[in-house]
Amino acid sequence: MILQLITSFFAAAAFCILFNAPRRALFQCGIAGMIGWVLYWELEREWGTVISTFAATVVVGVISQIFARSFKMPVIIFSVGGIIPMVPGGLAYDAMRNFVESDNNQAIQYGVQALLLSGAIAAGLVLSEVLGQMFRRRTG
Amino acid sequence: MESPSTFSNTSAHDITDLCLLAGKIMLQSGAETYRVEDTMSRMAAALGFPGAHSYVTPTVIMFTTSRTEPVKLFRIAERTTDLQKVSEVNDISRRLSERQLTMAEARERLGQVDDAAHAYPAWMQIAAAAVTGACFTVMFKGSLWDALPALFVSGLGFAVAGYLHRLVQIRFFAEFTASFLIGLSAFFSVKYGIGREMDKIIIGSVMPLVPGLLITNAVRDLMAGHLVSGLSKGADAFLTAFAIGTGIGLVLSIL
Numbered sequence: 555m556i557l558q559l560i561t562s563f564f565a566a567a568a569f570c571i572l573f574n575a576p577r578r579a580l581f582q583c584g585i586a587g588m589i590g591w592v593l594y595w596e597l598e599r600e601w602g603t604v605i606s607t608f609a610a611t612v613v614v615g616v617i618s619q620i621f622a623r624s625f626k627m628p629v630i631i632f633s634v635g636g637i638i639p640m641v642p643g644g645l646a647y648d649a650m651r652n653f654v655e656s657d658n659n660q661a662i663q664y665g666v667q668a669l670l671l672s673g674a675i676a677a678g679l680v681l682s683e684v685l686g687q688m689f690r691r692r693t694g
Numbered sequence: 695m696e697s698p699s700t701f702s703n704t705s706a707h708d709i710t711d712l713c714l715l716a717g718k719i720m721l722q723s724g725a726e727t728y729r730v731e732d733t734m735s736r737m738a739a740a741l742g743f744p745g746a747h748s749y750v751t752p753t754v755i756m757f758t759t760s761r762t763e764p765v766k767l768f769r770i771a772e773r774t775t776d777l778q779k780v781s782e783v784n785d786i787s788r789r790l791s792e793r794q795l796t797m798a799e800a801r802e803r804l805g806q807v808d809d810a811a812h813a814y815p816a817w818m819q820i821a822a823a824a825v826t827g828a829c830f831t832v833m834f835k836g837s838l839w840d841a842l843p844a845l846f847v848s849g850l851g852f853a854v855a856g857y858l859h860r861l862v863q864i865r866f867f868a869e870f871t872a873s874f875l876i877g878l879s880a881f882f883s884v885k886y887g888i889g890r891e892m893d894k895i896i897i898g899s900v901m902p903l904v905p906g907l908l909i910t911n912a913v914r915d916l917m918a919g920h921l922v923s924g925l926s927k928g929a930d931a932f933l934t935a936f937a938i939g940t941g942i943g944l945v946l947s948i949l
Contacts (some may be wrong), residue, residue, distance in 0.1 A: 557832060565829035565901075571814050571822035572902060573724075575777040591833065628781045630725070634907065639833060643906025644897050646931065650939025655946065668909065676913040 555592075562591035562639050569638045575631050582621045583635025590614040591639040603667070607640050608674040615682020629683075637675050642668040706759045709741045712797065714768050715804050717748070717755045720783050724775035726911055727751065727923040733787045737800075740791040751923050752930070775907065782807045816856070823902040824849030831898030840894045843883035848899035851876040855903055869937035873900055877945030900938050905931035 566587020567580045575583055590610045597606030614636030615629075622629040645668035652661035713734040720730045727750040734757060738746035743759040750756075752773065758765040786803050789795045795803070814822070827848020828841040836844070855872035859865060880895040889895050908931040916924030 557838075561829040561832040565826050565833060568822040568825040568829070569902070570777070572819055572826070573775040573777050573907075574779070574813055576781065577813070579777075628784045630729075631777045631781055634775075634777060637910065638907070639830075641906030641910055643901060643904030643909070643935075644830070644834065646906065646909060646935040647897065647900055647904050647938050647942075650935045651943050651946075652939075653936075654939050654943030669913075672906075672909040672913045675910045676917055679914065680917060 558595055559588055559592060563588040566591075566635045566638050570631075570635045573634060575635065576627065579625065579627055579631050579635075582625065582632055586614055586617050586621065586632050586636030587639050589617060590636045594640055604670050604674050607671050608678045610640060611637055611675045611678025612682050612685075615679050616685060619682065619686040629686075633679060633682075637679070640671070640675060642671040645671065706743065706763050708797070709738060709743060710757060710759050710763065710766050712741070712801050712804070713737050713746070713748075713759075714755060714757055714766055715801070715808065716783050716787060717750065717757065718768050718770065719779055719804065719808050721750065721752070721755060721770050722773055723777070723779040723783075724773060724911075725780045726918070727915055727920050728918040729780075730755070733783065736791055737787045740787075740793070741797060750920075752926050776812070778813055779807055779810070819856075820849050820853045823852030826902050827851075827899040829898075830901040831894050834894060834897055836891060836894030836898060840889045840891055840898070843880065843889035844895045844898040847876055847879045847883065847895060848902055850879060851899055852902045866933060866937045869903060869934055870941045872903060873938040873941030874944055875941075876900055877942040878949075881945060881949055896942055900942070903934070903938055905934040908934070 563584040567584030569587075570580055570583040590613065593613055594606050594610040597609055601609075615633055618629050618632035618636055621627075621632045645664050649661045649664035649668060652658070652664060716737060717730050717734045720733060721727070730750045731748045734748050735746050738744075738759055745761070746757070746759045748755065748757045753770050755768040755770065756765055757768075783804065786795065786800055786807070790797075790800045812819070824845045828845040831841045831844040832838065851872045854875055855868050858868035858871055862868065876899045877896060880889070880892050880899065883889045883895065884892045908927055912924050912927035912931060915927060
């Protein structure tokens with residue numbers, strides 16, 4: 555568990571270096587990624603991958619909006635860092651590898667799962683944006 | 695501080711150029727297409743053209759300030775992910791809307807952003823890719839013994855992909871070769887007892903190359919109603935995943 559905390563923090567922060575995030579945002583990106591991944595990790599056993607990815611993404615989106623407001627940077631910097639550990643890049647690779655090895659059934663399974671997960675992430679981000687807008691309207 | 699009336703004196707041609715420059719930087723830096731359209735429309739509105747129209751796909755921007763003006767087109771060939779540039783353009787467009795910047799200042803700032811290089815030097819990016827690979831190996835339930843070879847293998851893969859991409863300009867080839875090398879070095883690290891599970895080393899090491907974010911952005915574009923962008927980004931992601939899968943698959947089938 556502690557190992558997962560540490561690795562997800564560094565994975566998210568290091569990925570943000572590849573995406574050229576501003577230096578002063580790296581720490582917050584790592585935190586967002588860590589929270590998202592640990593939440594996913596805990597929920598996954600009970601709810602399965604898709605729903606836990608969705609839930610974790612909503613939380614990441616809300617955290618990114620809080621970070622964006624308090625550090626005066628666009629939301630996208632933190633939300634990208636936050637979703638990076640959950641994004642189904644590995645699944646897409648798995649799907650293609652199985653296609654290449656002509657194990658088509660397995661490949662389609664991975665592919666469909668990658669599609670569902672990216673849909674869950676996109677929907678989670680949209681939901682968190684809506685939540686943020688509602689909150690802002692009430693306070694502002 | 696300029697009043698809105700001064701803005702409308704400047705020609706529509708200049709305003710179109712300014713908005714196109716902002717859109718070009720954002721699109722090249724990997725912003726979602728709806729965000730690019732939104733930013734360009736806001737900038738045009740701030741400069742006195744509330745009825746601006748734009749059509750953005752991952753490869754092209756079409757933009758016009760009003761019905762009577764000609765439509766301008768800009769072709770985008772290279773796309774990377776550069777959050778710094780996205781956030782800077784966002785900032786400039788916001789300050790332009792709040793009239794904290796004049797049009798000339800905005801153009802100068804955008805020019806600087808456009809010319810700026812990647813903020814992190816190449817060795818740091820490779821080191822970051824290496825750390826990412828090692829961390830993902832552990833996150834995908836690999837052991838710490840596999841993280842060490844993954845550190846080197848992913849750094850190597852990322853460096854090769856970057857170098858080859860600059861050399862031949864064909865992304866498929868660069869990604870294919872890099873993942874082939876990743877597979878090969880993962881195989882040998884397991885064979886000589888440095889790592890244990892080849893699968894975990896490979897999947898961690900390809901993470902800096904795989905198009906996870908691209909797939910998610912594609913779905914987001916589709917949800918925002920940008921069907922053409924969503925589908926073309928999806929095709930782009932498919933091709934990248936295919937290149938990586940083929941590279942690794944080749945290693946697994948010949949060894």
